[in-house]
Amino acid sequence: MPIKPIEIDKLSNKCENIYEAIVVLLKRARQINEEMKVEFNQRVEMLQPKVFEPEEETEQPQINPDQILVAQEFEKRPKPTEAAIEELNKGLLTYRYKDEEPKL
Numbered sequence: 001m002p003i004k005p006i007e008i009d010k011l012s013n014k015c016e017n018i019y020e021a022i023v024v025l026l027k028r029a030r031q032i033n034e035e036m037k038v039e040f041n042q043r044v045e046m047l048q049p050k051v052f053e054p055e056e057e058t059e060q061p062q063i064n065p066d067q068i069l070v071a072q073e074f075e076k077r078p079k080p081t082e083a084a085i086e087e088l089n090k091g092l093l094t095y096r097y098k099d100e101e102p103k104l
Contacts, residue, residue, distance in 0.1 A: 006085060014088050021088065024095050028084040036074065043070050 008018055015021040047066045078086070087093045 004082070010089060011085075014091070014093075024093060025081065025084045025088060027095075028087060028093060029080040032080040032083050036077070036080065040070070040074055 011021040011025075012018040015024060044067055047064055047070070084093075
C-alpha cells in the first residue's frame with residue numbers, strides 16, 4: 001500500500017498549529033476506527049448461524065463466503081487516518097478545548 005504524503009501547511013492552516021491538528025486527527029481516527037469495528041462486528045454477527053449444541057474440538061471452523069465478502073468490503077474502505085484527514089481538509093471537523101476550571 002503506497003503512502004500518500006500530505007502537506008503540513010494545509011493541516012496547520014486548519015488548526016492553530018501542527019501539533020493541535022495531529023491531536024484532532026488522532027482522536028477522530030480513533031472514533032472512526034471504533035465505529036467501523038462496531039459496524040463490522042454487527043454485520044458478521046448477523047451472518048453467523050446460531051449453534052445450540054457444543055462443537056467438537058476436532059472440527060475445522062466453517063468459512064462463510066458472506067463473511068469474506070464483508071471483510072473485503074471493509075478492506076476497500078479508506079483507512080481511519082485517511083478519512084480523518086479528509087474530514088479536516090473539507091472543514092467537516094469541529095473541536096473544542098476542555099474547560100480547565102468549571103465556570104460557576
